[in-house]
Amino acid sequence: MEILIVEDEAEIAQLIQLYLEREGFACRSCRDGMTALKLWQEQPPDLIILDLMLPELDGLEVCARIRQKPGTKDPFILMLTAKGEELDRIIGLSTGADDYMVKPFSPKEMVARVRALLRRNLRQVGATVSYRTPHFLLDPEQRLAQRFDENQSPENLDLTTLEFDLLATFMSFPGRVWNRSQLIDKLWGNNFFGDERVVDTHVARLRKKIEPDPANPSFVKTVIGVGYKFEDG
Helix, strand or coil: CCEEEEECCHHHHHHHHHHHHHHHCEEEECHHHHHHHHHHHHHCCEEEECCCCCCCCCCCHHHHHHHHCCCCCCEEEEECCCCHHHHHHHHHHHCCCCEEEECCCHHHHHHHHHHHHHHHCCCCCCCCCCEEECCCEECCCCCEEEEECCCCEEECCCCCCCHHHHHHHHHHHHCCCCCCCHHHHHHCCCHHCCCCCCCHHHHHHHHHCCCCCCCCCCEEEEEEECCCCCCCC
């Protein structure tokens, strides 16, 4: 597993790298946002530790650009912020970060967070049965996701691993209402660290890829005060 550390404070970057390499992770590091994007494009890492405040291009913009152009590997993003303010955390999650930590942090906790994020790839949602509804086909074994128009012409959906698993969870129980805790337990189990609202971020990203009008979703619907449910036909 390879990790890219994007942190402009050299001592913090060295400390993070030291602890991660002790745990057997391969690490690269850089000090600014533009270099981070260059390294990500050249050799996509499995996970990026991304500082919020960076020279040239801040962490929010770096995160947003990566999520706008998913490649063969869609890295997990752990965002660092020195402020610890509620607004910073919400903005960070809304741009596509998977988790966040507030400085100062425990290096041991960071290692635990990194391991938890990377273990998400190892979790499988349900069996390898395919799911079919009037507008969607999902094949977990082939990792194939398709949406069908009114003429039943298929369109392949470019979903990240987590988006695919989230849609599979919804489609495996059509009409069921899921709250955040249930979705976290289904997708990540005991490997989850962080804010439950990260679920809202992934639901929003999934809607952008499968809904005709993400602002007025037809398939993944919000049940006010409870959570989400999937309906199709």
